Amino acid sequence: MNFGDLIPISLFICIAYSIKVCVDAMVRRHMVNAGGSEELVNSVLRDENLRRRHSSLRWGIVLLSVALGFGLIQGFGWQEVTPGLVAVLAGATGLGNLVFFAISRRIS
DSSP, X not given: OOGGGHHHHHHHHHHHHHHHHHHHHHHHHHHHHTTOOHHHHHHHHHHHHHHHHHXXXXXXXXXXXXXXXXXXXXXXXXXXXXHHHHHHXXXXXXXXXXXXXXXXXXXX
16 A cells, blocks of 8 residues: 555545544634523533544444454454455444443433
8 A cells, every 4th residue: 555645545534534633613603602502502512522422432442343353353264355354344333332322221
């Protein structure tokens, strides 16, 4: 893989993320300036904070399960890409999402 190709891709991702952050900040500022009730502003900020925490939990669980899937692949000694190998990774990702769903239902 040519690492020179990663520079434009990472630049695009950084620009898209910075645009998202700026738009979110403008929406919050307009909501506060529009004279919305304090309860509405607090509930939006609380929901955003909860969503951020759930996102961290979700990606942590999914990445952990994918790592376990790669560990299984290494343990079985599979060297080439086969449908079974892809199924192990897809199953690990799905299992991670299901575990996140169960934990988030318990939290909420």
